[in-house]
Each structure stands twice: as C-alpha cells, then as structure tokens.
Amino acid sequence: MLKEIDHAETLTIRNCNFTAWKKRSMGHLKKLRKLVMENNSIEFSGIELENLLDDAVNLEELEYINNKQTGCRPDVVRDLKKLKKMVVRDISNCADIQENTFNNTALVKLEIAGSNTKNVNVGAFNGLDKLEDLNLERNKLASIPKDVFVPLKSLKTLNLRKNIIEKFCIENLPELQQLEEINLSQNPLTELSLKDVQTIAPKLKIIDVTGTKLTEAQILDLTKSSKVQLKNI
Numbered sequence: 001m002l003k004e005i006d007h008a009e010t011l012t013i014r015n016c017n018f019t020a021w022k023k024r025s026m027g028h029l030k031k032l033r034k035l036v037m038e039n040n041s042i043e044f045s046g047i048e049l050e051n052l053l054d055d056a057v058n059l060e061e062l063e064y065i066n067n068k069q070t071g072c073r074p075d076v077v078r079d080l081k082k083l084k085k086m087v088v089r090d091i092s093n094c095a096d097i098q099e100n101t102f103n104n105t106a107l108v109k110l111e112i113a114g115s116n117t118k119n120v121n122v123g124a125f126n127g128l129d130k131l132e133d134l135n136l137e138r139n140k141l142a143s144i145p146k147d148v149f150v151p152l153k154s155l156k157t158l159n160l161r162k163n164i165i166e167k168f169c170i171e172n173l174p175e176l177q178q179l180e181e182i183n184l185s186q187n188p189l190t191e192l193s194l195k196d197v198q199t200i201a202p203k204l205k206i207i208d209v210t211g212t213k214l215t216e217a218q219i220l221d222l223t224k225s226s227k228v229q230l231k232n233i
Helices: 216-225
Strands: 010-014 017-021 033-040 040-046 061-065 067-071 085-089 109-113 131-134 157-159 168-171 181-183 191-193 206-208 228-229
Touching: 216 228
Parallel strands: 010 033, 017 040, 033 061, 040 067, 061 085, 085 109, 109 131, 131 157, 157 181, 168 191, 181 206, 206 228
Antiparallel strands: none
C-alpha cells in the first residue's frame, strides 16, 4: 500500500488495526517529513520504532498518540538526524526513558505525556543540545536526577505538570542558562526552593504552581526573595 504514495511528505495513519507491521514497511517513503500515527492498534513484529523508520531519512516531525501496540517501544528514535519535533502521548509502555533514546536527532520540541513514565534515566537526553521545549506532563514522575538535564543547553520551557512531585529545588538542577519557564502545576508540591536561581537559571521568569499544595505564605515569601514570578491561578 505504501508503495503507491512514495512521494508523500506528510502521512497520517488514524483509527486503523494492523495485525502485522514489519521492518522496512516504510522503505519507499524517502520524502516523508511528517508522520502522524493516532488511535491505532498495531502489532509490531519484534522491531523498535527506530528500525521501523530507518528509511525515513528526511522525517522532521513524528506524532505517536493514543496507539495500542505490542512489540515496540515508541520512544526510541535515535539516528533520525532531521527529526525536530516528537510527540508521544497517551500510550501505556513508556515507564522508563532510557539512555541515548534520542541521540543523533535534531529535536527542538519533545513531548512524552500521559504515558505512565516513572523514570528518566541519566543520559536519556544525550545529544539534545538544540532542545528548547520539553514536556513530560501527566506522568508518574516523583523526581528526576539532576544529571538528566545536563545535555539540554538550549532548554527554554520545562513542563512537569500533573506528575507526583512533592519537592522541587532549583539548586538540584544543572546550569540551564536559557531556561525561562517551569510548569509544576497540579503536582502535590509542598516544598519549592529557589536558592541560587540566578546562577543556575538566570533567564527563569515564571514557575507555574497552580493547583499545588504550596500555601499562600510560601508563595509570597518565594516571590519576595527572587525575581521569578510564581503563577498561581
């Protein structure tokens, strides 16, 4: 079927049931730049997504949303050298983001949301020095190791909304010189420290704490002691 659309630059696969999806199924889509896979049921034949797409050398955007799949980890896309945007949303088997998952890509925007992610291993974001927007909302993250963020030299926004984070300390982050905004809303957050914020994240302007367990007094004290705006709608 895909042989008939070998000149396609955008491909959307939605609401389909695939009983077998084999390696190199997309071998004819050399010009593909954007792939959307949404609300599908897919049986992969013992392959990783990186092998599924290893012929899509010009792929720039990938959206993998609410698919039910077996035999594949949809967060492994290393070596897609032109990939700039990746969205993985509402799937069930992304409990761990492993080392070098996105290595040798050109990602600027990365979203892994609503996918039961509990652990982000050190080295998971290796090679993502161009990444500006990282969205890990609606997962099961209680904490993230400091060294995880070290490669993210260009990071501007960090979205951790609706996880299970109770304590967040700026001093536990590496230096993120471009970071402008952190979203911690809808977490059971009871403690927030902004110590050394001007050294670690000098461009940080906004931290969203809407729907957390921080008291008004805590928020007021933090606002007075730093130049960061605490958003609490």
